[in-house]
Amino acid sequence: MEEHKNNQSLKRHIVKVFDEELQTLRENILQLGFLAKEQLANALSSLITKNHEQAGKVVSADSNINKLDRKIQTMALTIMARRQPTAVDLRSIIVALKISSKIERIADYAANIAQRVMLIGNVPHLDPAIRSIMRIGNMTMDLFNNVLDSYNERDIDKAIKVWSSDAEVDDMYVSLLRELLTYMMEDPRQITVCTHLLFIGRNLERIGDHATSIAENVHFMIKGCPPSGERPKGVHWGEINNIDV
């Protein structure tokens, strides 16, 4: 009888420690998301204000994010090896691994935007294009914000909303491309700068894709399957729209 009680108490203890480990993993993911959001916000702010110092800080802060991602990867593997979780617990750890990599990539894109800001200099005649980029930037910030909320709150409706609204970013990106091509044709001296702006737009479009992919992972974590149906896609360059790279 006494032994049975002890066993039960040990079991409860193990479950409690396991829950705490999962909670820590979750908090680390949210912390990583917070840092990446900050990086993206600062990169965009440095673009609109032409603040090279701020851009430089974004570039140098990227290594902290890489470190935290590696810490999360190790933590997830350790929990898996030690606790051998199944079902929803296994899914949530696998998803943590995947989401962590994706957030780390989003931060890489933010750092790349900041790098390009440092190479652009002051180009007042390109301000309309920069404003178009900011519109895409604000939209991707929203997507990224909402998908992190959907992870934090395990909110499947929010995840599906992100998953189905990336098409708008794609559309805005394609019209930015057209705008930039026009500038380049009008004044070939602007080609190098416009190429940087083009890649900044591209980076934002990729961040939107990653937010969508995080949404798929949140759906999988909660439901055990990816969202069903075809994801709505925006108009793509050349009207070929079944692949986005």
Place this chain on the structure above:
Amino acid sequence: MEEHKNNQSLKRHIVKVFDEELQTLRENILQLGFLAKEQLANALSSLITKNHEQAGKVVSADSNINKLDRKIQTMALTIMARRQPTAVDLRSIIVALKISSKIERIADYAANIAQRVMLIGNVPHLDPAIRSIMRIGNMTMDLFNNVLDSYNERDIDKAIKVWSSDAEVDDMYVSLLRELLTYMMEDPRQITVCTHLLFIGRNLERIGDHATSIAENVHFMIKGCPPSGERPKGVHWGEINNIDV
């Protein structure tokens, strides 16, 4: 005594089934790698021969690769949930999950190259730029080939070699950028086509990065840790070279 024997035989049976499952997972990864290599080779061949039909086939074959990737993801999760592996077995399943996603992305880039080939048309005066792209393409094909071999043969030296030779691709990509910018400035009517070529170069550079990242995963699978030391990096646009996006 009889019971002990039966238990032993059951244990041997379970271990054997588990080994077979791991082997099937491995074979599926290699099959995925084979398909992605074929896609990349065909995309590059369609670029140099300006064969739109071949490019179209690459675009439509992409969905098979996505399907096989999803199959591998499910298979890996099922093995993990059922067998609760530890140590090297756990690592090899996690790595299978990651490598599968990366190969799927490489195939996406190949399909995007093929899409752009279909939009380019015949541009004989840009043949030198296309030849520069083919040099990058051949180099990334080699990296991708070698990293798949390193996974197949569990050859850590081969993995490290891939990991440390991506810098050359980066260098070639930067000189392609300069070449294309010159073409655009000389003749603004070429800007749209050159932008496609620029993104094709970018896609190849990203494939090189993914090959490097697969090499890191192979190292982790065998040794339990990522390769040590800083990875050699090529010259980057603007001489800022600590981030590649």
